[in-house]
Every structure is written in C-alpha cells, then in structure tokens.
Amino acid sequence: MEPHSSSLFERDAAWIAPTYSRFPLALCEGGHGAYLKAEDGTLYLDFGSGIAVNTFGASDPVWAEAVIAQVKKLAHTSNLYYSEPDVALAEELCRRTGMKQVFFGNSGAEANECAIKVARKWGHEHKGPGCHEILTLEQSFHGRTLATLAATGQAVFHTDFGPFPAGFYHTPADDEEALIRALDAHPGTCAVLFECVQGEGGVRALAPSFVRAIERECKRRDILLMVDEVQTGNGRTGTLYAFEQYGLSPDVFTTAKGLGGGLPIGACLLGERVRNVLGPGKHGSTFGGNPVACAGALNILQRLDEPFLATVRERADRLRKKAAAIPGVGAVTGLGLMIGLEVENARAVANAALEEHLLVLTAKDKVRLLPPLNLTPEEIDDGIARLTRAVAKASQAKKPD
Numbered sequence: 001m002e003p004h005s006s007s008l009f010e011r012d013a014a015w016i017a018p019t020y021s022r023f024p025l026a027l028c029e030g031g032h033g034a035y036l037k038a039e040d041g042t043l044y045l046d047f048g049s050g051i052a053v054n055t056f057g058a059s060d061p062v063w064a065e066a067v068i069a070q071v072k073k074l075a076h077t078s079n080l081y082y083s084e085p086d087v088a089l090a091e092e093l094c095r096r097t098g099m100k101q102v103f104f105g106n107s108g109a110e111a112n113e114c115a116i117k118v119a120r121k122w123g124h125e126h127k128g129p130g131c132h133e134i135l136t137l138e139q140s141f142h143g144r145t146l147a148t149l150a151a152t153g154q155a156v157f158h159t160d161f162g163p164f165p166a167g168f169y170h171t172p173a174d175d176e177e178a179l180i181r182a183l184d185a186h187p188g189t190c191a192v193l194f195e196c197v198q199g200e201g202g203v204r205a206l207a208p209s210f211v212r213a214i215e216r217e218c219k220r221r222d223i224l225l226m227v228d229e230v231q232t233g234n235g236r237t238g239t240l241y242a243f244e245q246y247g248l249s250p251d252v253f254t255t256a257k258g259l260g261g262g263l264p265i266g267a268c269l270l271g272e273r274v275r276n277v278l279g280p281g282k283h284g285s286t287f288g289g290n291p292v293a294c295a296g297a298l299n300i301l302q303r304l305d306e307p308f309l310a311t312v313r314e315r316a317d318r319l320r321k322k323a324a325a326i327p328g329v330g331a332v333t334g335l336g337l338m339i340g341l342e343v344e345n346a347r348a349v350a351n352a353a354l355e356e357h358l359l360v361l362t363a364k365d366k367v368r369l370l371p372p373l374n375l376t377p378e379e380i381d382d383g384i385a386r387l388t389r390a391v392a393k394a395s396q397a398k399k400p401d
C-alpha cells in the first residue's frame with residue numbers, strides 16, 4: 001500500500017505556495033519530549049525544535065495544560081479590552097529583564113517591525129526629523145516583511161522584492177573600525193539592531209569586544225541599542241536572553257520563537273529611554289497579546305528559572321564536547337544550545353541525518369542544532385551516535401569509487 005505521506009506530498013504541492021524546501025517527511029503523529037513520530041511509527045529525534053520553538057519538546061504536557069485551560073476559558077478578546085494573560089506575561093518579562101513595557105505581536109518579524117517603528121519615532125522626537133536610519137550587521141537575519149528584510153544584511157533574501165523601505169544600512173560583524181566608519185557616515189542614525197549570535201547567518205556568536213564597541217558607540221552618539229533575541233532568546237543560549245552574557249542593557253529587544261513554546265507570539269520589549277514612545281493608535285495587531293499564546297508563554301517563562309538555565313548550560317557543554325569529537329566535524333560555534341557545526345557539506349549531513357531518523361537544521365555552511373532545552377543525557381548520546389553515522393555517511397557518499 002502506498003504510504004499516506006505520498007498523497008500528502010502531492011496535495012501539499014498542489015495547494016501550498018512552494019516557499020519552503022521541505023524534507024521528505026510528514027510529522028503528523030505527535031511526539032513526546034525530543035522525539036516525534038512519523039506515520040509508520042518511526043521515532044525521529046528532533047534536534048531542531050521546529051526552529052527553536054518547542055522549548056520543552058513536542059507539545060510539552062505542562063505547557064499544553066496551561067494552553068488548554070486558557071483556550072477553554074477564553075481564546076480571544078481583541079485589544080479593545082483588558083485581559084489577564086498578556087499583562088501577567090509582560091510583568092514577568094519585565095521583572096526578569098529590567099525592561100519597562102512590552103508590545104505583543106505574533107512573530108519575530110512583527111516584533112522587529114515594532115522595534116523599527118519605535119526607533120524611528122524616538123529618533124524623530126528625540127533627535128530631529130532626519131534621524132531615522134538603522135544600522136544592522138552583514139549576515140544578519142531579522143525577518144521576511146519588507147522592513148525586516150531591508151534590515152536583514154543578506155542580499156540573497158532581497159532579490160525580486162524591491163523597492164525596500166529606505167533607512168537601513170549594514171556593516172560587517174566583528175569589525176570595530178568599519179562600525180565606526182559606518183556610523184560616522186550616517187549621522188541620521190537612530191539605532192543599531194543586531195543578534196548576539198547570528199542564527200540564519202551561520203550560527204556565529206559576535207566577539208564580546210565588538211559588542212562592547214557597539215554599546216560604547218551607541219552611548220557616545222546617543223542612539224538606541226536594540227537586540228534581536230528572536231532565535232537566541234528564552235533560554236536557548238544558556239541564559240534567559242543572550243545579551244545578559246554580553247553584559248548589555250538594551251534599550252529595545254525583541255523575541256519570539258521559543259517564548260511561545262509552540263504557539264505564535266512575538267514581543268518587543270522597551271526600556272526606560274523608549275517607554276511610552278508608542279502611544280494610542282501608533283501600533284497594533286489583532287492577535288497581539290492573544291490570551292492563549294500568552295498563557296502558554298507565561299508557563300514557559302516561569303519554568304526558565306535560574307536552576308533550569310544552569311541545566312541548559314550543562315547540557316550544552318555535554319553536547320558541544322561530544323559534537324566536537326565527531327570525526328568530520330570542525331569548529332563548534334554558537335552559544336549554549338544554539339550550535340553550529342562546521343562540516344564539509346551541511347546539506348548532505350542533514351539529509352543523511354534524516355536517514356538516521358535525526359532532525360537537524362542547516363545555516364549557511366553549518367549544520368545547526370537547536371534541540372529542546374530539556375534534552376536528557378540519553379537523548380544527547382543518542383543524537384550524537386546518529387549524527388556521527390550521518391557525518392560519516394555524507395563524507396562517504398561524496399568519495400569516488
């Protein structure tokens with residue numbers, strides 16, 4: 001009998017806009033922890049977490065309970081009325097980070113759109129009408145809307161979609177002199193926006209000295225420091241947010257992905273300097289602050305406490321050391337459980353990993369691992385065994401007979 005997935009693939013091809021290059025695998029049967037079940041019952045070990053979303057694994061039961069309780073009570077109110085879950089989540093986010101206010105949207109791109117609007121309005125009000133430019137880094141990734149694409153410092157995403165909103169320019173990561181030159185050449189700059197660890201750009205952690213230079217230049221020039229924590233945030237790098245490890249106090253930071261634990265949410269957090277920059281009618285989103293998404297996110301955030309984050313660092317240490325010892329793996333990059341592996345052919349390794357029933361991602365020329373944060377030592381060892389076979393298989397495949 002033909003597997004169900006072949007007809008699913010055909011229906012997908014017929015009805016879904018083909019924007020994603022999918023792996024030939026349907027995951028419709030649920031899962032538990034780091035394992036997802038395929039239709040034939042095979043368990044796949046998930047080292048991608050739905051691209052850093054499933055913080056506590058597949059449909060984590062504790063998170064699901066919080067979500068179900070809220071969905072049964074009230075799924076949506078609109079932002080015309082007060083509701084409890086978004087306020088509770090904003091309080092907790094601000095209490096944990098020292099930020100002052102939160103705007104909720106539904107995705108990372110939407111959170112970054114908000115940050116861009118805040119920076120521009122602050123620039124106009126604080127420094128004059130010409131002050132609206134935003135500096136971002138080459139190889140950055142900030143989203144797929146037109147403004148966040150313009151902010152994204154990778155030409156590959158820009159082809160076909162111009163013209164873009166003006167007011168963005170880019171400088172190479174980890175080049176302090178170029179940073180200063182770029183800022184000198186753009187006196188109308190209101191903000192610098194960057195990821196502490198570039199995710200889509202190749203799992204590349206910025207040098208602490210470069211981040212300190214950004215902070216120093218922002219202070220010196222009276223411009224906003226904005227950090228994109230969409231991928232790095234919510235415990236992924238071993239602290240609640242990656243900027244903590246760089247000793248930063250951002251004026252604005254954005255997050256999404258793992259905050260929702262499986263449901264869409266985006267958040268733009270505002271510090272003291274930009275508190276109340278957004279007034280009534282200045283921004284909005286029908287589903288922003290949705291009670292169900294916020295109830296789930298609050299559950300995630302409360303469980304990302306310091307003792308748990310310490311275990312994330314331990315897991316990361318174990319996984320990184322073991323990955324570095326795999327024959328065929330070069331440098332191990334990134335931070336915490338946001339891991340890049342230098343290999344000869346990342347795509348070939350990802351395909352070979354699938355044959356080993358291990359789900360991994362790629363980012364540029366690296367294999368990218370973003371496992372659930374509550375991975376067990378046994379799951380780490382299982383994943384390393386599968387990955388070892390996959391790397392060997394990928395290098396074997398390219399050898400001539």
Ligand SMILES: Cc1ncc(COP(=O)(O)O)c(C=O)c1O
Nearest residue numbers: 107108109141142143199230231
């Ligand atoms: C750093 C960063 N910013 C923004 C985004 C966009 O997030 P979303 O896909 O939720 O819009 C991503 C997505 O990968 C990201 O990694």
